[in-house]
Amino acid sequence: MKAAYQAILEAERAAAEKKPTPAAAKPAPSREKIFREVIAAVSNTTPMIEPRPVSITPQNQAAIERAIVDGAAQLAENLQPDLDDGFIVGFDFGTSSVKLAVSQPYHADNPTKAMPAPEGLQSFGHPYLWQTALWLAPKTGRLSLYPIPGAVTLEGFKTGIIGAHGGELVRPDVNLTRVEAAAAFLALHFAHFFGWYRQAKPLGSAGAVQFMAVNIGIPVAAHDDARSFSIFKRIVAAALELAPFASRLTPDLVRQTHSRSPDRLPEGFYLVPELTAAIAGYAFAPTSQPGSHMLVDVGASTLDIVAFNLVGRESIAVFSAAVELLGAAALDSALDQQLSAEDFKRACDHEFEIVYGRARSPERAQDGFHAAYRRKPVQLLVTGGGSKTQVHDRFIAEMPTERVLGAAATIHPLPPRAMTDMSCDRSRLLLAYGLTRDLPDLPEIRLPSQVPSITPTHRAEPSFIGPEMT
Template sequence: MTVRVGVDFGTAFTKVAIRAGADLVPVEWSEVTGDDSETGRYIVPGFVVRSPDGEYCWQRIKGSDIQGNLKLSVIEKAESDECPISTVAYLALVIRYARAFLYRNTEVGRKLAGRSLRWELNIGCPTEPHEKPEVVDMFRRIARTAWRLATRINLQESDIKAAWVADESDTGLETEPGAVPEFVAHIAGYLTSPQVKEGLHALIDIGAATLDVATFNVVLQNEQISPPRIPIFFSAVRPLGTHYLHYNRHSKLDLELSWNDAAPIESAGEFGERNGKASEDVIAVDGEFAEQIERCVTGVINGTRINSRGDPRSRAWREGLPTFITGGGSSCDLYRQATVAVEAELKLRVEKRSGSSRHFRFIELSPTFGSARRIDTGGRLTVALGLTEDAENIARVVPHRDIGPITYGTKASVDHSDLYGD
């Protein structure tokens, strides 16, 4: 049986889903975190604990060191050969727990007994860093090292360093770990659904730590015998996720810097009432934050519209740009309002330039289909679910650097007499 583990390695939280044959299992982390709420049980915070003797675990003990920022630090140091010890240890713990969770699953566990399992592993990578080969190589090396170490009872710093240096090719995995752009994992279900259409698309992913925006084409191949091609036009990753919305509110309004990143975002009125602040003050603070979101989204989409390395002649500028709005913060009013503001601004620019009276509009598409629909987690598991698909069959990504200016053919005019004679 093929068993594919999809790890959505987030900046603030990690989510995991496993596809075992025909079964799709979202991993629950309540036994690790103690959070069994509907939104919290599918996420595990992105930090690891280092004990005084150099062992890595999740249990907080006296004298231990809690280490976070495990993802962004790796991206920043991708060109270095230095071992990202904390990140490897964290992912080894995640993988070890996820595999055990699968075996303990009441319905799926009994199907695994006596069967030979062919393990595969996919890990998500942010769109913008994915353009850099050294980042992809780093993510794959971390994934395969963590997979090997996940069999260890104890994760000692010395053992992690040794495994990193050895970098053995025999990991027990069926194939090399896949480092899949997160936006591709987001739309994996869409690409195989009847709803899929060719042409320009956009994705706005609102995570706990980052806001990821990307524009890309969907090019269907040979009656879907081959996977779709996904040329990436422009992308951006900014620290504008819900964690920083919380931080902005608390710091600007002189409140204690303490909140629960897993909880739903309150409206300005609710936040002000709970913290004894006027809703007008909260709205003003939120307005400054929303402007940063708008600039990020506008920069990516407008660059695609006017830059020759984008798709300025796409019919999407006339008929509407299909846009995915996903992530744990996608239901937050502030991000929704910022998206509407971007839509209004771009609508004016499109009409001013083309003279068209048609409205520019976002079309929100459902990013999950099939079995994923039965798992309601508010968009938090979309990437993890997409990563349980075969990485080679999701889509063939074409990086921005490999895309030349798009050209469109012109219709040749045919003389009336050529068609009908004299």
């Protein structure tokens, strides 16, 4: 019996050795790994945001040129800001479009108007969104705000700056970097705006002759990073120096001017955190509430997420912020490179986890953001035209739930109706509207680097659960 039993064991052992061992299942890649793969895939691309025009009407060309010549002549006089009774320009420099508005502060009803964009240059047909693109005519070497026969399109320059590729050529066949192209673009728009303002008189009799301030919005994360902030300061400084020559800009002139531009802003020109502008209208509305907030701004190329506390509708403490190339056009770029929509959403989730995880940590603002300790939900504010994609819509929908931010209705802030004369999606003008406020009237902001960490108290802390963390 013993020998027979031993023979059975040996037979079973031999059979087991012949049977192939099943391959061990590969662990799923971490969300951080997916995030890095997505960012690497889109960071040095120029996403096709929308088809570019090949021509505009002669009437629109003439109107743009008249405004540029007029504005260039004004700026050649070295205009100084009128701090007592000047108008304020709000300049929302977006990756896909620019939005400009002007207000007359401290007058009845604080009149504010958005600048229309010419037909043919409107972004996705919005009457107040001007495509973020330049054209270069090879024969004349002239840079223009509108397409010229035979001209090449320069685009994606702000996207490249956000992606830390501002020093690279805007396109291989044009000897102009992305930061230089951005300076040329702003120079043309500075000249055009001042010419348009004097000719169109959008504020009527209330409008001042001289400007008080030009407020240009940049992401909170860029404002809080010394290197990024310096890059934008030099772009603005170069743009203002170039503006008097806007009707005859060439790549050589732009390169030379930017190379010597100082690391300081011209008088009357300011770089303002977009967060401040985005919540300006919301903060002073009677329905706004003090406390913990998350702002999610989905643009064409970027996804900005900011965790902040609104104190008495008068000041903002930013606990954490991030801006990544995870906007609507970046999604298209990722899909074109065979990345899945689900992986792109996981990358968005990872950015959210970084910002929210930092805000709800014991060292920052645990009592206001952590689900176990907060007394009320975190208020979610959503802006940006890119938020309507299926991926971003699903990403945002997971936030206002009990296990994440808490169950509170999402708010989509809007500027006042009187800002526009044409029917449009006013939410796209929120930043431009906020940027037309006088800086002392904006909520005071403390950036993440200015908010000191606190010594956490020792108490049990449940594990963090964020969007899609199931």
